[in-house]
Amino acid sequence: MQPPVRPRVGLFVTCLVDLFRPSVGFAAVKLLEDAGCEVSVPSQTCCGQPAFNAGDRAAARDLALQVMDAFANVDYVVAPSGSCGGMMVKHFPELFADDPRLSARARAFAARTHELVSFLVDVMKVERVSASFPRKATYHDSCSGLRELEVAAQPRKLLGTVTGLELAPLKDADVCCGFGGAFAVKYGDISDAIVSEKTNNVEDTGAHTLLAGDLGCLMNMAGKLARRGSSIEVRHVAEVLAGMTDAPPIGAPGKKPA
Amino acid sequence: MTLHATSPAFRENAREALADQQLQKALGNVRTNVVARRAVAAGRLPEFEALRDQARDIRNHVLAHLDVYLEMYERNVIAAGGHVHWARTADEACRIIIDIARAREARSVVKGKSMVSEEIGLNAALERAGVAAVETDLGEYIIQLRGETPSHIIMPAVHLNREDVEAEFRRAHTHLPAERNLDEPESLLAEARAELRAKFLAAEVGVTGANFLVAQTGTSIIVTNEGNGDLSQILPKVHVVVASIEKIAPTLEDASALMRVLARSATGQDMSVYTTLSTGPRRAGDPDGPEEYHVVLVDNGRSNMLGTSFQDMLRCIRCGACMNHCPVYHAVGGHAYGWVYPGPMGAVLTPSLIGVDKAGHLPNASTFCGRCESVCPVRIPLPKLMRNWREREFERHLAPAVTRGGLRFWAFFARRPALYRAATSLAMRALAFLGRDKGRFASLPFASGWTQHRDMPAPQGSTFQAQWKKRKR
Missing domain, CATH: 3.40.50 (Rossmann fold)
Structure with missing residues (x-):
């Protein structure tokens, strides 16, 4: 699928970046904007993975729904994390497997959700970055x-x-x-x-x-x-x-x- | 009686294992060599990934029609002149085998390597009945001398180094000259071989496991690298196959498809050195073979897994690739898991067979790194199944109160974005202020589990969301 000319990307910044290292979030914004995306940051907390992996499916489902609601109006959801990305792409559909309506929604959400660097390369076809790090x-x-x-x-x-x-x-x-x-x-x-x-x-x-x-x-x-x-x-x-x-x-x- | 489990003490077991220098040295071999060999073997076969799909499909088909295939297998064993015994529990299985041994007035039994015999506690049961059980697989022989259980499903003595084995042989084989050279693995092997030869010839009964039970022909198949399994089943007058009910392969064709992924996943061999098929007792005109042929089919909790999400676990063909690639297994070895089956497959299977109340630690002691699933020849979703156990524990309130409380506290905020933003913004600024000099914390009162071993990086200051809001204003 060809991305829109100027796709609207919702940055799922991840709770750890949000709390501990906002500079990663701003770096992600720059990379996405350089690639031609329009970036927004919907109100967010967590993808629910801690609850999911602790066996608390009810909390995980609540948080997954919260994320899907918050990111309903963007073309893509992008996270600077393969862990949260994996949760949204692989496990949101699994969480709602027993509910046909929500499961379809989770699968559609998963299809437009990506980890940051793979999104840049695979979807936005970024070939190179303009950065220097002589190390x-x-x-x-x-x-x-x-x-x-x-x-x-x-x-x-x-x-x-x-x-x-x-x-x-x-x-x-x-x-x-x-x-x-x-x-x-x-x-x-x-x-x-x-x-x-x-x-x-x-x-x-x-x-x-x-x-x-x-x-x-x-x-x-x-x-x-x-x-x-x-x-x-x-x-x-x-x-x-x-x-x-x-x-x-x-x-x-x-x-x-x- | 099913082997006693020390799984409830996983934490303590793990701590001891981490402090055991000899064990850590031995585990280095798994971390590097075994992983590399599997990668080479899989890489050499262009169709390997397709074979994994095929192997998964064969196993799923079997499990979906297990009743039909078990009965077909039974009919064909009987047609070949063998006997089939059904054992619901470990105790029943042991009793059946003891009765077979007693009928022959057997004083000793030689055994090929069999994990299900470990599971049912067969050796101890035979000893109690006055029958000596002799393990003939070299690794099993070594750990039997040491009074240990296997620490790996295909490399039972992988927790030992060569010098540990030498010391054990010098202790146990006292009738042999003390000046004998045991410096090379080959000389250790020769020593064990000399010891075992007499025992093979003396035993009235041979017990082997089975890698596959072929429904179409009533054949049991074992794969070994030492040939000890062949001797165990050919030399004694009675051959007893003990196998769990899910070991069925519908046809020989299916069994060979499964074998193509088995050895490659297990040891990185294209095939094991010996692949031995046995169908019934010796027929008139056969040059060798047992006079009696028995199969003991063990359930011991497996039929309860059918129809649940844990049915996927019954696809397992016991290659050991999951533990070979598991960072937790690499760190603590197999004994820490506290029962028969270690590593990721044990973390799923053990709670199914002995109860999650006893084995609850095992599915929790995983980083969910997914490396096990990525190498499983029958594509068992091991992390997902471990998570399923965590869900059962959560539902049954088996998770520790601290964990549950912490999770509830966190989820309360995570469900309320506005409150979450306000609270975290404040908390992170405070934490950043406290950590401003070093950029990290060497100890934190509420994260001592973390800071006991590593520093905790301090947050940068305001949260991303707070900064983003300001920037957009």
């Missing part, structure tokens, strides 16, 4: 984006057009970082073992910056790297693609006023 970076594939939405080639393609950026391959880039939402807290020591393995691999790349497309994974890995005293900086891939890297990296202190 060695490595990229972690967040699980939901990779396996539910097949986000893998798109970020690498666009990162390849960032001036000065050297992308070092990450061993086991497709293996989970150990975040898993509530898992990271409920089974903290298992999560710790998994993220330790991940950060070992990240350190082995010799990269200056670690990138990924999901803030949950990024906060987990950044938190672990910081705890280990690593100097590796951690950022959402959208910040680099948008050339908006003024904000301090995730978990790093702000620049002291001179």
